[in-house]
Amino acid sequence: MSPSLFSGRKLCIATKHEKESVIAPILENALDVNCFVPDAFDTDILGTFSGEIERKDSPIETARKKCRMAMEATGCDLAVASEGSFGSHPTLFFVPADEEFILLMDAKNNLEIIARYLSTETNFGGESVSSWEQLKAFAEKSKFPEHGLIIKNQEKDWSYLNKGIQDEKELKESFEECIQAHGSVFVETDMRAMVNPLRMEAIAKATKELTRKIALECPNCSMPGFDVVEHQSGLPCAQCSMPTKSTLQDLYRCQHCDFEEIRKFPRGKEQEDPMYCDFCNP
Structure with a gap:
């Protein structure tokens, strides 16, 4: 449906x-x-x-x-x-x-x-650079030129800002222009999807x-989106039967009619290994 x-x-x-x-x-x-x-x-x-x-x-x-x-x-x-x-x-x-x-x-x-x-x-990252060699090293580990870079004068200062750089010639020119004008350069990965x-x-x-x-359809109203909204802990320990931090059950909720359903043992096991028990292995 x-x-x-x-x-x-x-x-x-x-x-x-x-x-x-x-x-x-x-x-x-x-x-x-x-x-x-x-x-x-x-x-x-x-x-x-x-x-x-x-x-x-x-x-x-x-x-x-x-x-x-x-x-x-x-x-x-x-x-x-x-x-x-x-x-x-x-x-x-x-x-x-x-x-x-x-x-x-x-x-x-x-x-x-x-x-x-x-x-x-x-490739998320950014750092201050003071030389072309430093910038080239950052570019290489950031998967440039397939992935774009941003040059600005400081991390939290946008007086100089050049985005979407994917060409080495432009990168070097931008570095030189920024450091001459502001005395500092900050390079970071451009996280916009198209670059x-x-x-x-x-x-x-x-x-x-x-x-x-x-x-995933709701059992009550058949609308889509019936999925887990909460993982609830408490899976019992196989040795002492006390509740552990491992998932016992999942709570499903419909975003349309708010119908809820609990489904136990979502990981396919009904007991947890004692090594994960705070009582058996404190």
Whole structure:
């Protein structure tokens, strides 16, 4: 039932940075929609990765605002938007991570479905450089020139700003121009999708996760997006039967009718190894 809910409808992809190149084929194939991108659509007003425009909202709220903006601009009642966040991995400390969120908003059916994909396959980084040799070393480890770079005078100063550099001649000229004018250079990876193939791959995987969620129908109302909203701990220890921190059950919730269902033993086991028990192995 899920694909037919969207079949034949126009789907607006709220992007400025060519994300439609990976999002459209996946959604058109899975949902039978007709994807398009709004003309002269500027998502940078909600924040830029280079920092000259601060993103004031969470990634999910930013994606939600993109969808609403696209709907207002086009009159389309079905929109999708993605938003990324970069920094340290939440559990693998000191490992950079790309956390991608993608949100489908269906105004016609009062429906919102969100998917997330977390990847360590990212070139995210930045550093101050004082020589061309330092800059070349950073560029090499950042997968330049396939992946774009940004040159600015300081990390939090945008008096000089050159984005999307994917040519060594331009990179050197920008470095020399910036250091002569300001005495300092800060280089960072350009995380915009159209100049960052690794990020584009993560967006594609987030989109596939979105289609997986859409295919999950609510047992109560048959609307799409019936998925896990909470992993609940308490799987009993095989030795002492006390609850452990491992997942006992998953809570599913419908985003449309709020129907909930608990499904036990989602990892396929009914007891946990005592080595993970705080009582047997404190």
